[in-house]
Amino acid sequence: MDTPEPRRRGRAPMTSAELIARAVIKVGFQDLTMAKVANSLGMKHSSLYRHVASREELISMAVDLMILESPAVTPAQDWRGHLEQLTDAVWEQFERFPGLASEVAALPEPPAGLLWVFASSAEILVSFGFSAERAMMVTDLLCDMTVSSYLNATQPVRAKADRAAEIKAKYRSLREVRPDVQLPGSEQKSEQIEAALADAFASQGKQWWRQKRDFILDTLAVEVRRAAGLQFRPSSPPIMN
Template sequence: MGRPAQIDRAAVVAAAMAVADEHGLAALTMPAVAGRLGVTAMALYRHVANKEDLLDALVEALLPAPPPDTAALPWRQRLEALAGAVRDSAARHPAVFPLLLQRPAATERARRARDGVVSALREAGLGPEAAARAERLISTAVLGFAASEAAGRFAHHDQRVRDEDFACLLEAIGSLLPPA
């Protein structure tokens, strides 16, 4: 019997997140992640297929899980809660967050997040194609604001102004949707 694994997929993803948080996405290499874990780079391939798989795992780690108390909320409040959770994720991982703007929703969790937004928009009365388009536009606006804020674009404004701006963005998005 071989020796027990020293690492697992969760440890690899956490180490990758830490490397990217500290040194930026450009520094995210398999050897850097392996070094952080104290293993060889080849040891990582038992847990991630390749760097693309690792990047997809980081996307999943960035996606907020829907808060447990939001499932029973009306669709508009669920969307607002999700938007706020996305913004929080960007604040926690500003160097890694741009991955959400660069990679398609290819993983199960990413598809569930996208489908959750589409489902809420369908509840709002949008047809399938309109809901899919609205999801793309809403996601782009929320991700763009969160990424801009996390990158420091709005650093010259205090937190109150940034919060008001985000509320205005949500209100503008909401004005384009059917009434709740």
């Protein structure tokens, strides 16, 4: 009678953080669940909890890997080019990975990779003469605006004309019920304000985001150029007629 070979002892191979992160990216960020990631890895749902504590940790691991593997870009020639390059890259990642923007916005703590991006951006801006505090503030402001603008741009909405008409109606109703907030002579400008309001909130797309970014960068350029004694030429539409 043959004697069966003794069962080999030892721990099962560990599932690496990289494999888990790649599984998250493969599954996608829309309706992401621990169960879907576990299934992609060929393991039980409960087994995945041995490696990650929460769904938020899955998101952070995936974001870290995506940033680590992001392609190198040619350094910008000035601070404005750098900030445009950075925010363009953020928007493109959101377009490439549906659901990523809302997941990043909902994270209770920033992933390590995101902190690295902010720190790297600040270092570049400091090399262009910014203080460390101002460099971090500008990076944070523009990235926050990019996230919120992308989320607004991708919300399911009705046709632009229908949405604009609704916004105009709400504005007119407010003027009727709150006459106390109207300034003398404001009636002459009400149609212009109404049109601008409808255009802003009914056209929350990529072009509107770029216009807002240009305005922020133009405002920042005023300070930068004033310090350097240079004349400023805006990229965004003029504030005053």
